[in-house]
Amino acid sequence: MTRTPSRRLLALALASSLSLPALAQSVEPFTVQDIRIDGLQRIAAGTVFTYLPVERGQTLDQATAGDTIRALYRTGFFEDVRLDRQGDILVVTVVERPAINKLTVTGNKDIKTEDLLKGLRDIGLAEGETFDRLSLDRVTQELTRQYNNRGKYNVQITPTVSRLDRNRVDVTIDIKEGKAAKIRHVNLIGVDNFDVEEILDTWESRESNWMSWYRRDDQYSKEKLSGDMEKLNSWYLDRGYVDFSIDSTQVSISPDKRDMYLTASVTEGEVYTISEVRVTGDTILPQETVERMVFIKPGDTFSRARLEAIAELITNSLTNIGYAFARVNPIPTPNRADRTVAINMQVVPGPRVSVRRIVFKGNTRTSDEVLRREMRQFENAWYSQAAIDRSKIRLQRLGYFETVEVETPEVPGAGDQVDVVFNVKETTSGSFVFGLGYSQLAGMTASVQLSQSNFLGRGNRVAVEAQRSDYLQRYAFSYVNPFFTDEGVSLGYNLWWRELDYSDFNTAQYNSTNAAAQVVLGLPITEHSSVSLLFGIDSNQIQTYRGYTPQSIIDYVDAVGQRTFHAWRTELGWARDTRNDFFMPTRGMYQRVGLETSLPGSTVEYYKFNYEISKYWPLSPSFVLRTGLDIGYGDSYGDDVTRHICYTPPTSDNPNPGVSDPCTPDSPDFRKTVTASGLPFFENFYAGGTRSVRGFRDNTLGPRSEVIAGYRGQPLGGSLKTVGQIELVFPRLFDSRAARVSAFVDFGNVYNGIDDFDAGQLRASAGVALLWRAPVGPISISYAFPIRKEPGDEIERLQFTFGGGF
Incomplete structure (x- = not known):
């Protein structure tokens, strides 16, 4: 019963x-x-x-x-x-009372099931607990309230209790959320001095518009409206309206509970100006130093935002020298008779605080030493907010952690000491991959890769790789110790061997077998900048095919007189990185300049210069603009190599004749002069594809060879590369830091030297892209429409890679 x-x-x-x-x-x-x-x-x-x-x-x-x-x-x-x-x-x-055998929640989308079950558990409604009908009734009322706050007034919460044997019950809470009521109209009564639309642009509550499907700004929420009222108040106070007031707010809903109408009645008042600005209290810093931070003067229009900015500027200056609890209180004294305000900036520094201990929590794999060497705040030193913020960013940029949070609890019984606690959530920093990947360029890729960017939790990067695809065999080993010395000097080694069939690489048809051994040294020079030096030796064996390989490549190889190119290689680089995150940056800039040269004594002597820059502009919490540019140029130095050679005429039995050298006066062969100059063909830059100008087939932009065997010319690349991107990133479209969607415009091309550059030959495309760090490997998908192309360009709108870096 x-x-x-x-x-x-x-x-x-x-x-x-x-x-x-x-x-x-x-x-x-x-x-x-x-x-x-x-x-x-x-x-x-x-x-x-x-x-x-x-x-x-x-x-x-x-x-x-x-x-x-x-x-x-x-x-x-x-x-x-x-x-x-x-x-x-x-x-x-x-x-x-019966015991709860099973608790089930169905139909919820806006509120996660784990969050719901945690809330139910907190009030005693959980599996194994004693069932209380009154608690279930309270849950129903609270859920209805929460959904109403999200604008869902049609929500239906139906609890069901099923009796079982042995005095047990099953409890099911069925939720039919319904659709959120949409804001159809927002009315501001009493606004005479400003454009209402300009004010509403700052609100989170907006009338339904074409972007509402993404921003969801047309969904009513009591909390959002409360925040918007504060923004309305700030709008006027930031423009001098000291007597501004919100007289009333009214929210009405249509009978079907689907449409909302918001109305606010305001009194604007008059504009006030600043009559006087004083700095009082214990400024710690010299009085004149603090007064220079006050950038408002008598006669300026009153602005609460500017006062808060001044207070923050002074506070930050004090927190950076140890006054962790410093406060600056702007005290305005209005004179309504002459519409002026006197400002007193009251400085309350509090005690000077030192940091007792720096504590790391959540780093189960990474040793404390790896985190501690990224610290810019030190123990037993004066507290510095700037140093703590910088330490947090350095931890985020390691790439080892999904999240990094900072707490500064006071030390019990010591009012002048705090601890700094970094709570980190580790992410996967290594992988052992044995599997398959696919891209339109490489086709099927079989690979075995063991990589660890945090090897044994010591922060060292180690990778061993074996890869095979339609055009590539590669075996590689690399090791980097980013803190070879306590000063932050890094040391790394690279060993690799590869065999590359360029005929399947959308480029000129020849084969290349090369191996290299390299040493890389890195040296930080400032907090954000570092220089690197690479030294290595490599060997590159080229195999050409007469009648298939472009003649310019054959002539270059013949002019050098050998098919194996040896090089002593060095590269000097400079990089500056101010990005705020390793995986998903939302602000900051990355720049890199590199100069690579083959040293005298190499088979061919050349240099390559490369400059790349990416800048992230946070437009709002929902939009980040990324601009990027990648420029490369290369050329030979020293004298050109010229040879006189004789080709044996081709016959039906030998369609690919060899080279007779030296030529003799009575030789039946025909004579030819060939020259090797400029950047070697195997070092050329390429453009087009998923990593440069999307929408065009990989590596197909730029100069092409002559028509060979009745087929169109083969892409040769060029010694000058210009590639750029403008990309609008939507960081909040997915509730995950592992995926992002963007809309982009790419442009670029490659040319035969600076003299060949023609801005009119730049190609451009526009489209959308999805980048996802999936558990099985990174996935990149893009769909682009070429908006600037030429006849003969190879178009490929849908492009994707699976199992490769991006």
Whole structure:
């Protein structure tokens, strides 16, 4: 039998007035010789005895009986409690509340299930707990309120309780969220001096518009409206309207609960100007130094935002020299007679604070030493907010952590000391991959890769790779110690061998087999800048095919006189990185300049210059603009290499004749002069594809060879590369830091030297892209429309890579 809430409440309210009088009328007060508990199923009798206010040997009277009943009800274990007497035995008969066997929540989308279950658990509604109908009713009311705050007034919360054997129940909470009510109109009454639309542009609550599907700004929320009222107040106070007031706000809803109408009535008042600005209190810094930070002057229009900015500027200056609890209170004194305001900037520095300890939490794999060497705040030093903020950014840029949070709790009993606690959440910093990937350029890729950017938790980067695809075989090993010395000097080694078939690479048809050994040294020169020096030796064996390989490449190889190119290579680089995050930056800039040269004594002597820059502009929490530019140029130095060679005429038996060298006067062969100059063909830059100008097939932009064997010319690349991007990133489109969507415009091309550059030959495309760091490997997908192209360009709108870096 199920008791109704009203019956249970009646039982609770009248337990002592009904049960006890019935007992008192049937028996006189008596001395309890024994106590028996009837009706228990799950709860132990010993548990009940601990709550009883009466014991053996005590006299039970009406007052004691009432206390006993109330005590047992307060436990929350029982639906009903009754006291009876059998001789000198007190009989306590109880009806236990059922236990929750299973708790299920269905239909919820706006509120995550784990968040809902945690909230239910906090009020005692969880699997294994005692079921209380009143708690379930409170949950229903609270969920309805939360959904109403999200603008969903059609929400239906239906709890269902199913009785099971052994005094158990299954509880199901079915949620039908419905659709959020949309804001159809916002009306500001009393606004005379400003454009209403200009004011509403700053609000989170907006009328339905073409971007509402993404920003969801047309969904009503009580919290959002409260914030918008504060923005409205700030709008006027920042423009001198000291007497501004919001007289009333009204929210109305349509009968079908689908449309909302917001109305606010305001009084603007008059504009006030600054009459006087003073700095008082203990400034710590020289008075004139602090006064120079006050950038408002008498006669300026009053602005609360500017006062807050000045207060923050002074506060930051003090927190950076140890005054962690410094405050600056702007105290305005208005004079309504002449519409002026006198400002007193009151400085309250508080005690000077030092940092006792720096503590790291959550780094289960990464050693404290790796985190500690990124610190710019030190223990037993004066507190510095700038140093703590910089330390946090350096930890974020390591790439080892998904999140980094900072706390600065006070040291108990010491008002002038704090601890700095960094709470980190580690992410995957290494992988062992044995699998397949695919891209339109490389085709199927089989690879085995062991990489660890935080090797053994010491911050060293190690990678071993074996890869095979339609055009590439590659085996590589690399190792980098980013803190080879305590000063931050890094040391790394690279070893690799690869065999590359360029005929499947959308470039000129030849094969290349090369190997290299390199040493890389890095040196930080400022907080954001570093220089690097690479030195290595490599060998590159070229195989050409007469009749298929472009003649310019064959002539270059013939002019050098050998097919294996040896090089002593060095590269000097400078980089500056102010980005705020490793994976998903939203602000900052990255720049790199590199100069690579083959040293004298190499088979061919050349240099390559490369400059790349990316800047992130935070437009709003929902939009980040990224601009990027990549410029490369290369050329040879020293004298050109010229040879006179003779080709054996081709025959039907030998369509690919060899080279006769030297030529003899009576040779039947034909004579030719060939020259090797400029940047070697195997070092050319390429453009087009997923990593440069999307929408065009990989590596197909720029110069091409002559028509060979009846086919169109093959891409040759060029010694000058110009590639740029303008990209609008939507960082909040997915509730994940592993994925991002962007809309982009790419442009670029490659040319045969600076003299060949023609801005009119730049190609451009526009489209959208998805980048996702999936557990199985990074995935890049883009769809682009070429907006500037030429006849003969190879178009490829949908492009993607799976299992490669991006």
